[in-house]
Amino acid sequence: MTLAVRYISARTLDTAPAEPSSPGPGEVELAPAFVGICGTDLHIFHGDMDARVAAPAVLGHEMSGRVVRVGPGVEGWQPGDAVTVMPLRWDDTCPACRAGHQHICQRLDFIGIDSPGAMQQRWTVPASTLIRLPDTLPLDRAALVEPTAVAVHDVGRAKVTEGEKVVVVGGGPVGILIALVARAAGADVRVVELSAHRRLLAEELGLTAWDPADDDVP
Ligand SMILES: [Zn+2]
Missing domain, CATH: 3.90.180.10 (Medium-chain alcohol dehydrogenases, catalytic domain)
Known part of the structure; x- marks a missing residue:
């Protein structure tokens, strides 16, 4: 059974x-x-x-x-x-x-x-x-292939190229996957995310995460 x-x-x-x-x-x-x-x-x-x-x-x-x-x-x-x-x-x-x-x-x-x-x-x-x-x-x-395929599709549609600056608004699971795929495409990526927990996860993955409430965001 x-x-x-x-x-x-x-x-x-x-x-x-x-x-x-x-x-x-x-x-x-x-x-x-x-x-x-x-x-x-x-x-x-x-x-x-x-x-x-x-x-x-x-x-x-x-x-x-x-x-x-x-x-x-x-x-x-x-x-x-x-x-x-x-x-x-x-x-x-x-x-x-x-x-x-x-x-x-x-x-x-x-x-x-x-x-x-x-x-x-x-x-x-x-x-x-x-x-x-x-x-x-x-x-x-x-x-994770299926959600990663979503991210690959999105980054492909955005025609992200090597060295480009990319901002991902929202660091949930799909946002993080998009950020990782954009980074793999050679982009310089920032993730904007309200949740401190999600920003920490993004940083653990080597991404730079911004708190939109933070006045020091460049
Ligand atoms: Zn049909």
Whole structure:
């Protein structure tokens, strides 16, 4: 028997036996290793998304893990492969998809919100959502691939170049990731953040953090 963590209602989770499943055609069964907690997961936990999320719901869309079993017709994946999941499924037929904007598909399935997520010991997903992880990337860090991809996209859109000065307003998890990616792109980065705790974390990561209430900010 495997277990799943489930959202039941506002501020209430439980642990329950997971639905037994075997991977169908085109599907892969994973053993999640690490699962991040997104701000969206917190909104769901606080009951703010009950209109969208059908409880009991298994959350989790920032994950790393390994392939356990592959379903019929799945090629290129073997048990033991380290993977993360791109948690989006689109229909490829609606007007948004046909215009090339699959991320805003009119019938978008955000896996882990609209369908069961990774906070369970076995998780079956379409093989098409898998992204292979390099052996050199530890799985605890790999669970951050999805939010880091957000940061990479943002820094790419901003066309940040070597030596440029960058200010990131807000040092929450995504702000910090954006700051780290911008630094990796060669930028000279400052993080503006009200919370002393978050400024301290930014500084522990080697970033320079400013308190906007501080008159001494250059
Ligand atoms: Zn669509």
